[in-house]
Amino acid sequence: MSILVGKDTRLLVQGITGSAGAFHSKQMIDYGTQVVAGVTPGRGGETFDGGKAVPVFDTVAGAVKATGANTSVIFVPPPGAADAILEAFDAGIALVVCITEGVPVTDMLKVRRVLEGLRGKTRLIGPNCPGIITPGAPGIGCKIGIMPAHIHKVGNIGVVSRSGTLTYEAVGQLTARGVGQSTCIGIGGDPVGGMDFVDTLELFQADPDTHGVILIGEIGGGAEERAAAYIREKMNKPVAGFIAGATAPPGKRMGHAGAIIAGGKGTAAEKIKALEAAGVRVAPTPSDMADTLIAQMGSRK
C-alpha cells in the first residue's frame, strides 16, 4: 500500500498542451501512471500524443465526466494556477497536485478558504512542489509531478518535504542503501498551500506499509513545529528529519517564497529543537538523512 496515489489513480493533466505539461505528461505515462485526460481551455477535442493518446478537454468537469479522472496535476502558469485549482475542486477531483511556482499569496488565501469549506472531500498538494510518487511497476506505481523517477525504489519509508531537490537527495540516499519508499510527497515551498506536514504524517501513520518517515523542513513559518506536536502526541512510527537553512540570514527570501526568517521567527534552530523534543532524530548534515532514519529504526527494534 501507500498513501494518496497508486494503482487506482486516474490522472488528469491541467495545462497538458503547454511545454512543461507536455514534457512531464510523457514522463508520467512512461512511468506507468494512468494519464486519462488533459485539459486546456479552447483545445477541447484535440488529442495529446504522449506515447499513448490522451483526449484533451476544455473543462475539468467535462474531462471528469468523460474519463472518470479522480486526480489532477496542474502545470498552468501562475496567473491562471489558482483558478485551475478551484476548477478542479469544483469538478469533485479528490486530489489536486499543483506544480506551478510563483502563485500569488492572495490567490492561495482564497484557494485555502475554499478548500477548508470542502471539509476533507478534496486534498491539495502544493503549489510550488515536485508532486507525489508511489514507486512501483506500471499498473502499481504512480508518479505525479516532476521528480526523476529512476532514483526511487519500492519499499516502506515515507518521505515528506518542503523542498524538491532535497527530497531527491533523501530518496537517493535511501535507494543507495537498498531502502525503498512507500510514497514520497513534496508539499511545496510557498507560505500558503495545501497539505502540510501534519496532514501527511497522519496518512503515513495510518498506512500499514509505511514503517518510518523522513521529514524535510526548512526555515520560515511554523509547519515543522506543528509537525513536532503531532509526532509527540499521535505518532508511534520512527521519524528522522532535516531542516535546511541553519545558515540563512534573517529577512532574506531563500529561493522559496516561504523560506524566510521573518521577525526573528521560523529559524532552523527553533524547528530542530521542537522536532528533537518530539523524539525526531535530526540529521546533522543533509548527507545523513537516510542513515539517521535507519539508525533510528534499528534502535527501536
Add this chain to the structure above:
Amino acid sequence: MKIHEYQAKEIFARYGVPIPRGHAARTVDEAEAAAKKLATETGSPVVVVKAQIHAGGRGKGGGVKVAKSGAAEARELAQKILGMQLVTHQTGPAGQKVRRLYVEQGLDIARELYLGAVIDRDRRRIAFMASTEGGVEIEKVAEETPEKIVTVHVDPTVGLAGYQARQLAFALGLGKKETLGKFVKLVTALYDLVVREDCSLCEINPLVVTKGNDIVALDGKMSLDDSAEFRHPEWHDLEDKDEEDPVELEAKAAGLNYVSLDGNVGCLVNGAGLAMATMDIIKHFGEGRGVAPANFLDVGGGANQEQVTKAFKMILKSPKVKAIFVNIFGGIMKCDVIANGVVAAAKELGLKVPLVVRLEGTNVELGRKILGESGLAIQAASTMADGAQKVVAAVAA
C-alpha cells in the same frame, strides 16, 4: 519587494488612508523647496526630514529629524542626512547609504499606535494586528507584552468585517465617536489595499492620533509579494535598485535566485532546499576553520546552459570566493547542462580557485564525461558530505 515610505504613502493616499502632507526629495535643494511648499500648504514652518531606505529603525539611527524653524533648517538637516550611511537594527553594521529624502509636515501628536497587516502562514489568513504601543519595535512588544497586541484574522470570502474593525478600534482606545468612524474607515481601506496591491506586509508604525482627533499614518512600511509582479506593471517604477545588492540584481535579471553571504565558498546548486542545505553542510564542516558559504545560489530546475554559465561567472568574478562547490541533484535539471555551463564559464574567465563538483541524477554520466574531458582541475565528489569536506579542505589548507 520592499518599497520606500513615501511610495507606500502615495498608495495609502490613493486608497483613502490619511497621511500627513509631504514631498519626496533627492537633493538638498529639493528638500528645501519641499519644506517651503509645506509651510505654504499647512501654515506651519515645522517639517520632518526623513531618510528613505528599505529598513526600519531610521529614527534611532539619526535618519529622521525635525526642523522647527522652517526651510533653512530643513536644508541643513537634509545636508546631514543625504549621503550618510544610516545604520539601524535592520541594515547590518555597514548601514545603508541615504539617497532619497521625504519631507513631511509636523503634526501635533496626542497618541502613537501600531497597526499592521501580515500574512499569517499558520492560520492561512491575512491578520491585522493593533497595539497601543506604537512607535517602538513591534517584535519587542510581541515578546515582552504580547497581551498588548490584538489580532483579527480576515476571511477572504467576506473581507474585513465591520465588527473586526471595531474590535481593533476598541482595543486601541478609539471607541469614542470622534474617532471610531475614522478608524473603521481607515482599516477597511487598508484591507482593500493589502489585497489589491498584493502586499505581503503592510505596517503603520506609528499610526497617530492628533490633538484634533484625526487618525493619520505617520509611517508606512510595505512589502509586495514578488509572485504577483505579473499583474502589477506599475511595480517596475517602485523598484529602487540602489537599495539592492548589485550581484543579486544581476542574478534576478538572469532568472536566478541569489543571495550574497559573508563567507568564502561559492555555491552553485539546483533547487532552493538543496542550495540552503549546501550552505549548511559547508558551515558544518568549515566552522572553526574559517570556511563558510559566500552565497546562496539556486539555478532552478528549468535553467538553460546560458543561465548556468552566467551563474558560474558570477561566482568566478566574486573576489571573496576562495573555492567553489557545485552541488547538483538533477531532476528536471540535466547534469550535462550544468557541466557545459560550468566549462563554458571557466574557459572564458579562467578558473583560479579550487573547484569541487558533485553531480547526481539525470544524465549524470554525460555530465561527468564533459567535466572529465574539459581539462579543468576539478575535484569530483561522491556525496554532498564528501564534496563539502573537500571544498573546506581546499580553503583551509
